[in-house]
Amino acid sequence: MRHSLTQLSAVLTVLSATTNALPTNGHSNEKHGSCAKTKVAILGAGAAGVAAAQNLTASGIKDFMIVEHNDYIGGRLRNQEFGKNAQGKPYIIELGANWVEGIGSEETNENPIWLLAKKHKLKSTYSDYDKYKTFDHEGETDWSDKIDEYDAAYEKAAAEAGRIMVDNLQDTSARGALRTAGWRPEKDDMHAQAADWWGWDFEAAWTPDESGLVYGVAGGNASFGYFSDVSNLVIDQRGYNIILEEEAKEFLRKNDKRLRLSTTVEGIKYDKKGVKITTKDGGCIEADYAICTFSVGVLQNNVVEFKPALPEWKQSAIDQFAMGTYTKIFMQFNESFWDDETQFLLYADPIERGRYPLFQSLNAKGFAEGSNILFATVTGEQAWRVERQTDEETMEQMLEVLQLMFPKKKIPKPTAFTYPRWSTESWAFGSYSNWPVGMTLEKHQNMRANVERLWFAGEANSAEMYGFVHGAWTEGRYIGHKIGNIINGKAGDDEFDMTRYETLHGTTFEDELDEENGWLFPYNIEEGGV
Incomplete structure (x- = not known):
């Protein structure tokens, strides 16, 4: 299976749709100059936020408040109505996370x-x-041999990743390991470039050049090895996020004031005594503890003002981690012009790597049969380009590609067309995270670690399952449990702060900057020689 050979997924953390637990604004006290008070403020109503609230409830702590920018429980696991079925009723499509990966x-x-x-x-x-x-x-051209070549090389690269981890050797890029394993796609071999995209980018939303090897492979093994290599595409017409809505109903009442939707956090002030959150509507919340579940994209873009600023050891870790963009583009036609037995249609563009490289059919058996819906996927720079175009520009380009793929068919305009702009959403700034070249486990731990009474959770914080919904869920439960223990007096002395590494050293000492190591022009780096 492909997913046993790759990591990450098109899956993400936080979710969507509407909820029966809709709150009132509950800002009456704040309008008179005083802040709402709570034991724990949970910032974000996604998988991590819901999981944290669930574990707090299980610990007997019901004095918490969930603050969410959107008007629904969720976020990046987001759906919307699209097109029409035979009865004229719209379909529900997933704009964000779509799979349960490694069931x-x-x-x-x-x-x-x-x-x-x-x-x-x-x-x-x-x-x-x-x-x-x-x-x-x-048109249809068999280049499956390139996919087989990539898969064989990946298996060798994955084995090398295991050796590097066990023997504590220096990590490399996924690209470097693939080359060593014999996979060296030429720049003008577009079939090989398409196979390269299918093998890596489709999961990571970044190229092998931009991805670390060891934790890139480990991230896949943790899900597809520990669980299984079987993944299911969610087609539920209630929306994928229904699972979070239903879980939230177990601890939130209808119109529960502990859930504040459509509330945007602007500032977070933290110290040893607690956390104060200010919101765009002029409200504020004072909490003994706070759990921030914002995406790494949000934390990288200064959307929220932290007072004091996050320490350098933490902010530098956040800034180094990668937020990917994985964009699905949906089209519905009056009838299908493709083989309904085929789930994935892979396209090798003659000029650009990753240009509309994948179309998925929802007409395939067991999916939305008879829907005549295709959705394309683009990632990375191609996704950024598409998300800055108009719908009309993107539609025209895609129809040109489909006409090349099916030269004997006359490709009609779709009857419905839509796609999200994840990279420009101020509450997301991307789709899901990826482990970049040079990121160490210790530096990633700095991203996870709390600062005073401000704690962090989310898919990017999972060292093993970053990029997955289950990574977000697991991290949310973990942090919720830790704070529950602290509040209930069950925490050990070492549980009040998570491990952090305020100074991370490299592998090269100053006296090694010499001629023997190729350092031919001595100068003082600290004085700006670099």
């Missing part, structure tokens, strides 16, 4: 999101990554 089994280990999916009868269908066809600008 697991009762005989091995079950993914916690899969357990929620079963509990709430979430409808999903197995994604068979062997059911693909390959195309280029001359």
Whole structure:
């Protein structure tokens, strides 16, 4: 299976749709100059936020408040109505996270999101990554041999990643390891470039050149090895986020004032005594503790003012981690012009790597049969370009590509067309995270670590399952449990602060900057020689 050979996913953390637990604004006290007070403020109503609230509740702590920018429980796991079925009713499509990745089994280990999916009868269908066809600008063309070559090289690179981790050797980029394993796609071999995208970018939303090897591989193994290599595409017409809405109903009442939707956080002031949150509508919340579940993209873009500023050891870790963009573009047609038995249509553009490289059919058996919906996926720089274009520009480009893929068909204009702009959303700034070249486990831990009474959770904070919904869920539960122990007096002396590394040293000492190591022009780096 493809997902046993790769890492990350098109999945993300926080979720969408509407909820029966809609709150009132509850800002009456704040309008008179005093802040609302709570034991724990949870910033973000996504997978991490809901999981944290659930664990606090399980610890007997009900004095918490959840603050969410959007008007629904969720965020990046977001859906909307699209097109029409035969009865004229719109379909529900997932703009963000779409898969339960590595579902697991009762005989091995079950993914916690899969357990929620079963509990709430979430409808999903197995994604068979062997059911693909390959195309280029001359139509259907078999370049599956390139995919096989990539997969063989990946297996060798993954084995090398394991050796590097066990022997504590220096990490490398995924690209470097793939080259060493024999995968060296030429820049003008566009079939190989397309196979390269399918093998890595489709999951990571970044190229192998931009991705670290060891934790890139480990991130996949943790999900697809520990759980299973089976992944299901969610097609539930209630929306993927229904599992979070239903979980939230177990601890939130209808119109519960502890849930504040449509509330944007502008400032976070923290110290040893507590945390004060200010919001765009003029409100404020004073909490003994706060759990920030914002995406790493938000934390990198100064959307929220921290007072004091986050310490350098933490901010530098946040700034180094990567926030990827994975954009799905949906089209509905009056009828299908593609093979309904095929789930994935892979396209090798003759000029640009990753230009509309994948179309997925929802007409395939077990999905939204008869919907005549195709959705394309673009990542990285191609996604940024598309998200800054108009719908009309993108539609025209995609129709040109589809006409090249099916030269004997006359490709009509779609009857419905839409896609999100994840990279420009001020509450997300991307789709999900990726482990970059040069990031160490210790520096990643700095991203996780609390500062005073301000704690952090979210998919990017999961060292093993970053980029996945279950990574966000796991981190939220972990932090919720820790704070619950602290409040209930059950925490040990070493639990009041998470491990952090205020100084991280490299591997090269100053006396090694010499001729023997190729350092031919001595100068003082501290004086600006670099």
